[in-house]
Amino acid sequence: xxxxxxxxxxxxxxxxxxxxxxxxxxxxxxxxxxxxxxxxxxxxxxxxxxxxxxxxxxxxxxxxxxxxxxxxxxxxxxxxxxxxxxxxxxxxxxxxxxxxxxxxxxxxxxxxxxxxxxxxxxxxxxxxxxxxxxxxxxxxxxxxxxxxxxxxxxxxxxxxxxxxxxxxxxxxxxxxxxxxxxxxxxxxxxxxxxxxxxxxxxxxxxxxxxxxxxxxxxxxxxxxxxxxxxxxxxxxxxxxxxxxxxxxxxxxxxxxxxxxxxxxxxxxxxxxxxxxxxxxxxxxxxxxxxxxxxxxxxxxxxxxxxxxxxxxxxxxxxxxxxxxxxxxxxxxxxxxxxxxxxxxxxxxxxxxxxxxxxxxxxxxxxxxxxxxxxxxxxxxxxxxxxxxxxxxxxxxxxxxxxxxxxxxxxxxxxxxxxxxxxxxxxxxxxxxxxxxxxxxxxxxxxxxxxxxxxxxxxxxxxxxxxxxxxxxxxxxxxxxxxxxxxxxxxxxxxxxxxxxxxxxxxxxxxxxxxxxxxxxxxxxxxxxxxxxxxxxxxxxxxxxxxxxxxxxxxxxxxxxxxxxxxxxxxxxxxxxxxxxxxxxxxxxxxxxxxxxxxxxxxxxxxxxxxxxxxxxxxxxxxxxxxxxxxxxxxxxxxxxxxxxxxxxxxxxxxxxxxxxxxxxxxxxxxxxxxxxxxxxxxxxxxxxxx
Numbered sequence: 242x243x244x245x246x247x248x249x250x251x252x253x254x255x256x257x258x259x260x261x262x263x264x265x266x267x268x269x270x271x272x273x274x275x276x277x278x279x280x281x282x283x284x285x286x287x288x289x290x291x292x293x294x295x296x297x298x299x300x301x302x303x304x305x306x307x308x309x310x311x312x313x314x315x316x317x318x319x320x321x322x323x324x325x326x327x328x329x330x331x332x333x334x335x336x337x338x339x340x341x342x343x344x345x346x347x348x349x350x351x352x353x354x355x356x357x358x359x360x361x362x363x364x365x366x367x368x369x370x371x372x373x374x375x376x377x378x379x380x381x382x383x384x385x386x387x388x389x390x391x392x393x394x395x396x397x398x399x400x401x402x403x404x405x406x407x408x409x410x411x412x413x414x415x416x417x418x419x420x421x422x423x424x425x426x427x428x429x430x431x432x433x434x435x436x437x438x439x440x441x442x443x444x445x446x447x448x449x450x451x452x453x454x455x456x457x458x459x460x461x462x463x464x465x466x467x468x469x470x471x472x473x474x475x476x477x478x479x480x481x482x483x484x485x486x487x488x489x490x491x492x493x494x495x496x497x498x499x500x501x502x503x504x505x506x507x508x509x510x511x512x513x514x515x516x517x518x519x520x521x522x523x524x525x526x527x528x529x530x531x532x533x534x535x536x537x538x539x540x541x542x543x544x545x546x547x548x549x550x551x552x553x554x555x556x557x558x559x560x561x562x563x564x565x566x567x568x569x570x571x572x573x574x575x576x577x578x579x580x581x582x583x584x585x586x587x588x589x590x591x592x593x594x595x596x597x598x599x600x601x602x603x604x605x606x607x608x609x610x611x612x613x614x615x616x617x618x619x620x621x622x623x624x625x626x627x628x629x630x631x632x633x634x635x636x637x638x639x640x641x642x643x644x645x646x647x648x649x650x651x652x653x654x655x656x657x658x659x660x661x662x663x664x665x666x667x668x669x670x671x672x673x674x675x676x677x678x679x680x681x682x683x684x685x686x687x688x689x690x691x692x693x694x695x696x697x698x699x700x701x702x703x704x705x706x707x708x709x710x711x712x713x714x715x716x717x718x719x720x721x722x723x724x725x726x727x728x729x730x731x732x733x734x735x736x737x738x739x740x741x742x743x744x745x746x747x748x749x750x751x752x753x754x755x756x757x758x759x760x761x762x763x764x765x766x767x768x769x770x771x772x773x774x775x776x777x778x779x780x781x782x783x784x785x786x787x788x789x790x791x792x793x794x795x796x797x798x799x800x801x802x803x804x805x806x807x808x809x810x811x812x813x814x815x816x817x818x819x820x821x822x823x824x825x826x827x828x829x830x831x832x833x834x835x836x837x838x839x840x841x842x843x844x845x846x847x848x849x850x851x852x853x854x855x856x857x858x859x860x861x862x863x864x865x866x867x868x869x870x871x872x873x874x875x876x877x878x879x880x881x882x883x884x885x886x887x888x889x890x891x892x893x894x895x896x897x898x899x900x901x902x903x904x905x906x907x908x909x910x911x912x913x914x915x916x917x918x919x920x921x922x923x924x925x926x927x928x929x930x931x
Contacts, residue, residue, distance in 0.1 A: 243266070243271060244264075244265060244266070245258065245263065245265075245266055245274075245300075248266060248270075248271065248274045248275055248278075249274065249275060249278045249279065250274065250300055250301075250304065251304050253338040253339045254300055254303060254304060254335055254336070254338070254339065256338050257334065257335055257336070257337050257338045257339075258296070258300070258335060261334055261335075263296070266293075266296075267292050267293035267296075267297075267448075267579075268288070268292070268448045269286060269288040269292050269293055269294055269297045269446065269448045270293050270296055270297045270300075272446045272448070273286055273297040273298065273301075273422075273446055274297065274300060274301050276444050276446070277298065277301035277302075277305075277422070278301050278304065278305070280444065281420065282420075282441075282442065282443065282444045283420055283421045283422065283423075283440040283441055283442070283443035283444065284298075284420075284422040284423070284424075284443060284444050284446060285422075285423050285436050285440065285443040285444070285445045285446070286298075286422070286423065286424040286425070286445075286446045286447075286448075287424075287425055287426075287427075287428055287445075287446065287447045287448065288424070288426065288446075288447075288448040289426055289448070289569070289573055290426045290569070290570055290573025290574070290577075291549075291573050291574070291575075291576065291577030292448060292577075294394065294424045295327075295328055295331045295332075295394070295549075296331070296335070297424070298317075298392050298394075298422050298424065299328070299331060299332050299335055300335055302315045302332075302366065302390055302392070303332065303335055303336045303339060303342060303366075305389075305390070306341075306342060306365045306366065307365075308339070308340065308341025308342060308365070309341070310365070311343075311363035311364075311365070312384070312387040313360075313364055313365070313366075313367050313383070313384065313385055313387055313388055314365050314366070314387065314388065314389050314390065315365065315366040315367070315388065315389065315390040315391075315392070316366075316367050316369070316385055316388045316390070316391050316392070316411075316415070317332075317366065317367070317368045317369070317392040317394060318369055318370075318371060318374065318391070318392065318393050318394070318399070318408065318411065319368065319369075319370065319394045319395055319399075320370065320371075320395050320398045320399045320402050320404065320543075321370065321398075321543060321544070322348040322349060322350055322351075322370060322520065322523070323523070323527065323544070323545075323548060324394070324395060324549075325346050325347075325348040325368050325369065325370050326346055326348070326524075327548075327549045328346075328368050328394065329344055329345075329346035329368045331549075332344050332366060332368065341365075342365055342366070343362070343363050343364050343365050343366070344364070344365070344366045344368065345359045345360055345364040345366070345367055345368070346368045346369070347360075347367060347368070347369045347370070347373045347374060347377060347383075348369065348370045348373050349370060349372055349373045350519065350520035350523075351520050353373070353376065353377070356373075356377070357377070357380075357382045360377070360382060360383055361382075367383070367385075371399065371404045371407035371408060371411065372404075372407065374411060375407055375410065375411065378411075378414065385411070385414055385415055386414070386415070386416060387416070388415045388416060388419055389416075389419055389420065390419065390420050390422070391412065391415055391419055391420070391421045391422070392421075392422045392423075392424070393408065393421070393422070393423045393424065393425075393435075394424050395424070395425065395426070396408075396423050396424065396425040396432050396435070397425040397426060397427045397428070397429055397431075397432055397566065398426075398570065400429065400431040400432065400435075401564060401566070401567070402543065405431060405435075408435065409435070409438075409439075412439045421439055421440045421441075421443070423435065423436060423440065423443070426569055426570055426573060427566045427569055427570075429566065457576035457579065457580065457581050457582065458572050458575060458576045458581075458582050458583070458584050458605075459581070459582070459583045459584070459608065460572070460584050460586075460605045460606065460607045460608065461583060461584070461585045461586070461607065461608045461609075461610050462585065462586040462587075462588045462596060462607050462608075462609060462610070463477070463585070463586075463587060463588065463609070463610050463611060463612045463682065464588050464589070464590070464609070464682060464683045465587055465588070465589060465612060465681050465682065465683055466589060466590075466681075466683055466732070466738055466739050467589045467728070467729050467732035467733055467739045468732045468733060468735075468736050468737060468738065468739070469681045470559060470587045470589070470733065471500065471503065471733070472678065472681060473587055473612045473681045474489070474500075474557070474559065474587060475504075475507065475509075476612050476613055476615070476618055476681065477557070477585065477587075477612060477613075478504075478509060478537065479618045479622070479670075480613045480617065480618050480621060481555065482622075483625050484554055485536060485537070485554055485555055486533065486536055486552055486553055486554045486555070487536070487537050487538070487553065487554060487555035487556065487557055488537075488538050488539075488540055488545060488548065488553060488555075488556050488557070488571075488574050488575075489537060489538070489539045489540070489557040489558075489559055490539075490540060490541070490542065490545065490556065490557065490558050490559060490560075490562070490571050491539055491540070491541060491559045491560065492541070492542075492559075492560045492562075492563075492726065493541070493721075493726075493773065494515040494516055494517050494541060494773070495771070495772065495773060495774075496559070497513045497514075497515045497539045497540065497541055498513055498515065498517075500513075500539055500559065501513035501539045504537065504539075508670065509536075509537055510535050510536045510537060511535060511536070511537035511538070511539065512526050512529065512530070512535045512537075512538060512539070513526070513538070513539040513540065514526050514527070514538060514539070514540040514541075514544045514545065514548075515540065515541045515544050516541065516543065516544060523544075526538070527548070530550060531550055542562060542567050542570070542571065545571070545574065548574055549577075550574075551577055551580075552580070553574050553575045553577070553582065554575065554582060554583065555575065555582065555583045555584075555585060556571055556572050556574050556575045556582065556583070556584045556585070557585050557586075557587070558571060558584070558585070558586040558587065559587055560587075560592070560726075560729065561586060561588070561592050561595045561596065561599070563723075565595070565598055565599050565602055565603070568599050568603060569603055571584070572584035585610075586607075589729070589739055590683070590739060590740075591725050591728070591729075591739070592725075611682050612680075612681045612682050614680065615671065615675050615676045615677075615678050616676060618671070619668060619671040619676065622667070622668060622671070623664070623667075623668065626664070626667045626668075709754060709755050709756040709757045709759070709760065710754070710755060710756070710757050710759075710760035710781060711752050711753070711754050711781070711782045712752065712753040712754075712755065712760060712763055712764060712767075712779055712780065712781060712782060713750060713751075713752060713779065713780055713781070713782040714731075714750065714751045714752070714753055714767060714777060714778070714779045715749075715750055715776075715777060715778040715779070716749075716750070716751060716772050716775060716777055717746055717747045717748050717749045717750045717751045718746055718747065718748050718749075719748055719749050720749075720772055720773055720775055721773060722746055722751065722772075723746065724744060724746050727744050727746050727751055728742055728744050730772065731744065731753055731763065731767070734766045734767055734770060735759075735762055735763045735766040735767070736762075736766070737755065737759055737762070737763065741755060741756065741759060742754075742755060742763075743755075752782060753779075760781065763779065764779045764780060764781070767779035768780075
């Protein structure tokens with residue numbers, strides 16, 4: 242292995258990195274630095290997170306900068322604020338012995354006026370996030386037409402975060418004659434496309450296999466129920482508390498804050514990092530974490546991209562990431578610079594498939610472990626405490642007369658009582674309730690109630706003939722929910738077993754199917770909660786589990802149930818039974834109309850309007866006989882969700898429709914439009930004429 246001097250690094254930079262503790266280059270540094278300094282070629286580097294990529298491009302760039310030229314010569318683009326600040330700090334440390342180097346970091350969440358002022362004073366190297374960089378370019382506060390070197394760091398994450406168009410726009414504004422260096426932990430197709438478009442015959446450097454994990458990381462998982470994830474997390478932290486310095490990854494900002502608050506309340510040295518924190522708060526949290534003032538940091542995937550902290554022993558996944566490549570990035574927070582680390586996953590049964598996908602695509606092998614019992618945690622704590630006391634050296638200098646005088650009450654106690662009191666203080670967390678807690682481990686196998694794997698419906702999960710109550714919940718896909726995340730959230734909030742819950746997720750609402758004895762508990766636990774800053778409302782639905790409404794021929798789908806959630810008692814979709822002549826009319830989908838103009842009669846019955854096919858000239862009929870042989874299922878012409886406008890935006894069934902309304906008088910004001918204004922089924926809806 243060559244040293245940095247043999248790679249061609251100049252003396253001023255060598256002295257700086259030796260003060261930082263650099264001894265020998267990492268593989269990515271050993272291969273990249275000579276190419277950068279000697280060949281003048283573009284570089285496409287693939288290496289795991291934590292292998293020293295910053296120094297691989299930073300050292301040669303600093304060496305090649307012309308300090309007599311105050312224009313921007315190097316541009317480093319990275320996905321997050323934290324990573325931008327980290328790279329800027331590292332480059333500053335590498336160049337501290339070389340005068341004339343000016344590095345400016347530009348990122349969102351900080352004063353843009355101050356950043357403009359720093360640029361005007363002269364900046365050789367700009368480290369930037371794409372959004373703020375484009376903002377400065379649009380203000381004409383930053384000129385990148387003189388750039389000689391462009392580095393895309395964590396390029397795969399920039400693509401995952403939707404920055405591909407921004408990156409292409411920035412690269413198009415740079416000179417044609419430049420060197421482009423792209424570094425990434427994984428190599429998705431988008432990275433290859435950028436390389437083909439903006440790089441000129443790049444020199445490819447691969448450290449390890451593509452899209453694989455760090456071999457210094459031990460990958461473990463424990464199978465638990467969703468409701469037991471937090472107790473299992475506490476057990477794991479307690480059992481490893483003697484050496485833990487960890488990052489816990491969560492899927493949402495709310496979950497990150499919630500678990501952090503719970504851990505702090507339960508006495509753990511924890512804090513959190515997510516997108517709702519101001520820049521000042523984020524920097525404060527990171528400084529405390531870097532200086533070990535906090536031992537446990539909870540973070541979302543995006544917020545953690547800039548975390549470059551040495552010595553992290555554990556990465557804990559409260560949930561597995563939806564994007565498999567994110568697992569590589571997460572676990573790369575540990576085992577940095579050749580050290581060892583542990584990547585531990587709290588797995589519920591719905592995540593089994595994703596775990597196997599990660600094993601296959603990342604080429605890592607997961608080891609199943611068991612969550613320790615409460616007795617095992619207590620026994621380990623006791624052994625560690627006793628070992629600490631036995632091996633502590635006595636400092637005789639502190640035992641002066643005043644100290645000995647103060648110790649008399651303790652010395653007067655029987656030795657057994659004194660030991661018991663000390664142990665009571667140390668082990669006070671291990672109450673009888675803690676020790677009597679059940680085993681939290683499960684097999685992790687996912688089956689339906691009858692032991693068979695059910696079929697998956699269009700919007701729901703694999704069914705299992707649930708009998709009980711259906712609960713309407715006022716959040717859905719538009720709030721970022723999937724079947725998995727919604728079910729996890731319901732299980733966590735209600736404390737029910739994962740297998741006792743079945744869900745359907747629609748655009749702006751969802752359903753939860755549970756046994757009757759659990760219905761009140763679910764409603765109470767969800768009502769009044771917030772999800773992603775949106776208040777949650779839960780109530781019993783008139784629809785039975787499986788999608789059918791009592792007393793009506795309905796085949797599931799989007800039906801909202803009897804209530805439909807403060808929508809004026811209207812149902813919201815699905816197949817509705819009604820008379821039709823000459824063809825089907827299409828009903829459903831609009832949240833305020835349940836497949837037509839059904840209204841609730843005062844006596845609890847429904848009147849059903851007949852719908853007509855195209856060119857049908859028959860009379861309008863109405864009937865409450867739902868078993869009629871002429872009944873057909875009707876659908877709506879347009880599917881989707883209605884607006885919350887108090888009933889003004891209504892949907893109408895297709896077909897020509899003449900005559901007055903068959904709605905009973907006195908039921909509700911008639912907000913329907915005149916029949917002359919109603920759209921025909923064979924032309925688009927016309928605006929209402931006043």
